[in-house]
Amino acid sequence: MQHCPNCGAGELKIIAAMLEGSVVEKILTHLGLVPQPPPRGRAREAGLD
Secondary structure, three states: OOEOOOOOOOEOOOOOOOOOHHHHHHHHHHOOOOOOOOOOOOOOOOOOO
């Protein structure tokens, strides 16, 4: 994402990065979101494209 998703004109820049899992979990929980990712699906078998 390089431009504003609302107006499409404003250029965005990173002002913070949260890399510690416990901090991300606290923020998501506070927002009422599930802090854990969904379970991973099974891998496809080779040659079945």
